Amino acid sequence: MSEAQEKLLKEKTALQERYQSLETNCKNLETKLISEFEERRSVEASLEDALKHNEALEKELEMNLEECDEKQEECQALIVQLQQLQSALADAEDERSEQQEVIESLSSRSRSKITACSRYKDDIRRLKNELHHTITEKNSRIEMLEKGLGDRQMLFNEQLSRTKKSVTNLMLTLPE
Structure with missing residues (x-):
């Protein structure tokens, strides 16, 4: 009888160790x-x-667009002035050389402002593309992490369910 009790005690100890191992897992x-x-x-x-960075970039983009619009209006105003000067040039041949310098100066300014506007637009497009690329990368990373988390959570739930079943079955097989 003591041999059966000893065997039963060993099995009970083994089951308790396994239960503790499962709890640790x-x-x-x-x-x-x-x-x-x-x-x-x-x-x-x-x-x-x-x-937040995106919002800041959008605000900066908005300010740059407003500034670009202002520069374009300035350019249009300069172009109008240039046309007026060219008309006055036809009326005043004796002041032609002096007026020609003014016209060339205004043309240069308008070209530089148009060039500056083009650069602003290029910068805005580049910033927008960088922003889109950054958001796309972050969204892809989040989707990947969420999928990995879902997979791991499903695996954890399966392992937990199997562990609970094993423990329940082991407890049911133990004599009282």
Whole structure:
């Protein structure tokens, strides 16, 4: 009889050790899940920072567009002035050389302002493309992390379910 009790005690000890091992595995999986949630929060914070940066870039873009519009209006005004000067030039041949210098100066200014406007527009397009690229990368990263998190959570749930079933079956097979 003592041999049967000893065997029963060994089996009970083995089951308890296995139960503790399964509990440790569950705790490790929970720790890993918490870590992945924290990583996700970090990525979400990065995304929020990127969105704030995006808003700042959009505001800057808006200001640049307004400035560009102002420069274009200035250019249009300069072009009108240039045309008026050219008309006055036909009436005043004796002042032609002096008027020609003024016209050339105004033309140069308008070309430089048009060039500056073109550069602003190019910068705006470049910033917009960079912003779109950054947002696309962040969104792809978030989707990848969410999929990985979902897969890991599903695996964890499956392992937890199997562990619970195993523990329940082991407990049912133990004599009272």
